[in-house]
Structure formats: structure tokens, C-alpha cells
Amino acid sequence: MRFAPLYPKEKPSSPPCPHKTSVNCDVLVVGASPSGIAAATSAARSGADVILLDKEMGGRFDHPANTFFDGMFRRAGLEVEREYVLHDLAGMRIISPGGCAVEIAAPGKFIDRSRFDSIYLKRAEGAGVRLMRGEAKSAPHSGSGRRVETDAGDIGARVVIDASGVDGLISRKEGLSPLKHPEDVAWAAEAVVELSGLGEERRFEYFVGSVSPGWKATFSPGGGDLATLGVFVRGHGRDVRGYLDRFVELFKKYKSGEYDVSEMKIVSINRGGDAIAALPGEIVADSLMATGAAAGMSGIAYAMRAGTMAGEVAAGAAAAGDVSIRRLLAYPRWWRREFGLEYRMGRASLLTLGEMGDGEIDRLAFGLAKRDLGVPSSSTITSSTISSSSSSRTALSAGIAVARSHPRTISGLLRNFIKG
Numbered sequence: 001m002r003f004a005p006l007y008p009k010e011k012p013s014s015p016p017c018p019h020k021t022s023v024n025c026d027v028l029v030v031g032a033s034p035s036g037i038a039a040a041t042s043a044a045r046s047g048a049d050v051i052l053l054d055k056e057m058g059g060r061f062d063h064p065a066n067t068f069f070d071g072m073f074r075r076a077g078l079e080v081e082r083e084y085v086l087h088d089l090a091g092m093r094i095i096s097p098g099g100c101a102v103e104i105a106a107p108g109k110f111i112d113r114s115r116f117d118s119i120y121l122k123r124a125e126g127a128g129v130r131l132m133r134g135e136a137k138s139a140p141h142s143g144s145g146r147r148v149e150t151d152a153g154d155i156g157a158r159v160v161i162d163a164s165g166v167d168g169l170i171s172r173k174e175g176l177s178p179l180k181h182p183e184d185v186a187w188a189a190e191a192v193v194e195l196s197g198l199g200e201e202r203r204f205e206y207f208v209g210s211v212s213p214g215w216k217a218t219f220s221p222g223g224g225d226l227a228t229l230g231v232f233v234r235g236h237g238r239d240v241r242g243y244l245d246r247f248v249e250l251f252k253k254y255k256s257g258e259y260d261v262s263e264m265k266i267v268s269i270n271r272g273g274d275a276i277a278a279l280p281g282e283i284v285a286d287s288l289m290a291t292g293a294a295a296g297m298s299g300i301a302y303a304m305r306a307g308t309m310a311g312e313v314a315a316g317a318a319a320a321g322d323v324s325i326r327r328l329l330a331y332p333r334w335w336r337r338e339f340g341l342e343y344r345m346g347r348a349s350l351l352t353l354g355e356m357g358d359g360e361i362d363r364l365a366f367g368l369a370k371r372d373l374g375v376p377s378s379s380t381i382t383s384s385t386i387s388s389s390s391s392s393r394t395a396l397s398a399g400i401a402v403a404r405s406h407p408r409t410i411s412g413l414l415r416n417f418i419k420g
């Protein structure tokens with residue numbers, strides 16, 4: 001048995017699991033990123049003996065996500081902590097293909113992701129979670145629970161929570177279809193770049209339209225010289241590097257008046273999937289649950305909230321000795337009450353955006369725009385601003401402005417919302 005806990009726990013909980021494995025627990029969480037760390041912490045705080053397993057544990061995690069809006073954190077019941085914040089942002093600017101900009105006052109953060117992870121991992125450990133390194137291969141039934149086969153030995157668990165990301169292998173192998181619309185995952189390529197002063201800007205910039213079909217290309221300033229440039233593309237396969245290269249060139253042209261863009265250095269490139277419009281499908285079975293991106297619950301903050309729900313339900317089920325699907329269904333019900341409508345609206349909006357041509361997006365943005373940012377364009381722009389202190393008021397004013405400026409968009413939204 002090569003399996004070595006990184007932080008062994010002195011006292012296993014009782015009663016012991018009925019598995020023929022030398023490592024047992026009540027709840028095993030696979031994947032130590034936002035959803036998995038939150039799931040493990042909440043299960044441990046609810047009294048379960050918990051193992052959090054990740055193939056990168058103790059090594060160098062390579063998690064790409066490093067920005068969020070404060071409103072999402074609040075919505076997920078979390079507090080922003082200064083310790084991991086690298087740069088404060090005042091809001092975002094959405095830029096249409098013709099260069100028409102809509103500004104939204106939504107404060108956000110660019111974070112030091114390694115620091116963020118290590119803070120939350122320490123908290124998990126403090127709650128009693130055992131952190132272990134290993135790659136889970138499958139999680140067949142064993143007794144009333146599961147036996148998780150890993151490259152470092154087997155682990156027995158009453159409940160397994162698959163938090164292994166958008167390609168979440170465990171739940172799929174065990175017969176679940178955790179993404180309702182896997183075809184709508186946005187595939188991303190994001191470059192970490194350095195250019196003197198670029199990171200000091202105070203707004204995210206989202207470029208929409210054919211530059212990054214189906215969703216957005218992003219500029220996220222990270223403070224100082226640091227920024228990221230990314231494309232999140234739906235419906236064009238996993239390899240979106242060509243879109244990133246084109247976006248980087250467009251971005252350089254766009255910023256060439258303000259910076260010496262020939263000095264811009266690409267430090268590294270992250271790739272992966274963002275389950276932004278995929279929605280949760282079947283996410284529970286007997287003694288098995290999926291959460292976070294593995295279950296179509298995307299975004300750092302929302303993945304953490306979903307993980308927290310999963311962990312609490314799993315711990316309650318393990319303690320009650322009933323880990324049947326009937327008991328575990330409390331988790332998706334709880335999630336739907338909190339987030340179901342919002343996710344369906346989000347998906348409908350993205351599908352509607354994906355159906356619009358560049359000209360249509362320009363006309364829509366024209367009705368909402370604050371000012372022309374000077375991106376080479378055939379359209380001429382006038383101004384209006386969407387700005388509000390709360391994200392729901394922002395959404396409402398945006399909705400009203402959209403309805404006024406481009407009524408056809410509303411029917412598209414409704415159609416896609418009904419389709420789910």
C-alpha cells in the first residue's frame with residue numbers, strides 16, 4: 001500500500017466503514033478546488049470523518065480561475081478576504097464587435113489563486129479533514145458505500161463526492177450524466193501576460209461576438225504589470241488556441257495608443273473547460289454525489305456554495321446510515337431552490353448571445369452603450385450607462401434597457417429559458 005496521507009488524522013471516526021480497504025472514511029471528496037474544499041470542510045464541520053483527495057495535493061496546483069465579482073461571493077454566503085486579493089476592480093466594460101462599450105459597476109477582485117487555495121485548505125484541515133494525494137480511477141459500490149480505486153491504493157467511503165472538475169470522471173464512470181448540456185461547456189485558453197502598467201487598470205473588459213463565439217474574450221487586470229487575456233468559446237471544440245492568438249492581436253491593436261504593446265510578454269497559458277451554461281444533470285446516485293464544475297455548477301463562489309451543500313447533506317446521510325439516492329436528493333433540491341432560476345437565466349442569456357451575429361450585438365450594445373471605445377468599427381455609437389450598486393438592480397436595469405433597445409433579444413431569451 002503506497003498511500004500516504006499528507007496530514008494524517010489521529011482519531012478515525014466511529015463506527016468504522018465496512019470495506020476491505022485500509023483507509024476508510026465517512027465522506028471522500030475527490031478534487032481539492034473550490035467545490036471540493038468547501039464540500040470537505042462542510043462535511044467535517046457537520047461531524048463526518050472526511051478525506052479530501054487530489055492528484056496534485058501537496059504539489060503545485062494549477063487552478064486557472066483567479067477573478068470574481070464581489071456580488072457573487074455575497075450571493076454564495078462568502079466573505080471576500082484581503083489576504084488573497086491582488087487587485088481591486090471597480091466593474092466591467094462589455095465591448096461589442098464594433099467597439100461599443102457598456103459599463104457595469106460591479107466591484108470584483110483579481111486574486112492570488114495559490115494563496116486562496118492554501119487558506120481554504122488550511123481551514124479544511126483545521127476542521128479535521130485528512131488531505132491526501134492520489135488520482136481516483138473509479139468508485140464502484142462496496143457494501144452500503146463505495147470503494148474508490150486510486151493510483152495509490154483503495155479508499156472506502158460511505159459517500160463519495162465527485163468534485164473533480166468539468167471532465168469529472170468518477171460520476172460518469174458510475175453511470176451519472178452530471179452535466180445536463182455537456183455540449184455547452186465553454187472551452188477556454190487564457191494567457192497570463194506582463195506589460196508595464198497594464199495590470200493597474202480598474203475594469204474587466206469582456207469582448208463579445210465572433211472574437212470568442214458563444215461567450216466572451218476577457219481582459220482581467222491583476223495589478224502592476226500582471227493581467228490575463230482569455231477566450232471562452234462555446235460550440236467550436238476544445239482547442240480554442242487559434243481564437244486566443246487572434247484575440248491577443250486584436251487586444252494589442254486596441255491598447256496600442258496607451259501602451260508599448262510590442263513589450264507584452266506571454267508568461268503562460270491555461271486551458272480548460274468552464275461549465276458556465278451546462279447546468280446540473282443527474283448529480284446523485286446511491287452513496288455518490290457530484291458538485292462544482294463536475295456538476296455544471298461553475299464559478300469559484302457558486303462552486304463553493306454548491307460544495308458546502310453537498311458536504312452537509314453527505315455528512316447527514318452518513319451519520320444516519322442512509323446513503324441512498326432518496327436521502328441524497330436533498331442536495332440537488334436545495335441547490336435548485338437557491339440557484340436553479342439564476343442558472344437557467346444565465347444559460348438562456350448565453351444561448352441567445354451565441355445566436356446573435358456581430359451586427360445584432362452591435363445594435364443591442366448601441367442601445368445600452370456608454371461610449372465608443374475606438375475599436376475599428378463600421379458602427380457609430382452614442383451613450384447611456386448602466387450603473388448601480390446592487391447586482392440585481394444592475395440586472396434589472398440592463399433587462400429593461402435590452403427590452404427597449406432590442407425587443408427581439410427578449411423573445412430569444414424567453415425561448416432559450418423555456419428550452420432550459
Ligand SMILES: Cc1cc2nc3c(=O)[nH]c(=O)nc-3n(C[C@H](O)[C@H](O)[C@H](O)COP(=O)(O)OP(=O)(O)OC[C@H]3O[C@@H](n4cnc5c(N)ncnc54)[C@H](O)[C@@H]3O)c2cc1C
Nearest residue numbers: 031033034035055065066067136164165272292293299300
Ligand atoms: C481558463 C479558465 C479560467 C477560468 N477563470 C475563472 C475565473 O476567473 N473565475 C471563476 O469564478 N471561474 C473561472 N473559471 C471556471 C472555474 O475554473 C470553475 O468554475 C471552478 O474551478 C470549479 O471548481 P471545481 O472545484 O468544481 O473544479 P476544478 O477547479 O476544476 O478542480 C478540480 C480538481 O480535481 C482534481 N482532480 C481531477 N480529477 C481527479 C482525479 N481523478 N483524482 C483526484 N483529483 C482529481 C484536479 O486536480 C483539481 O484540483 C475558469 C475556467 C477556466 C478553464
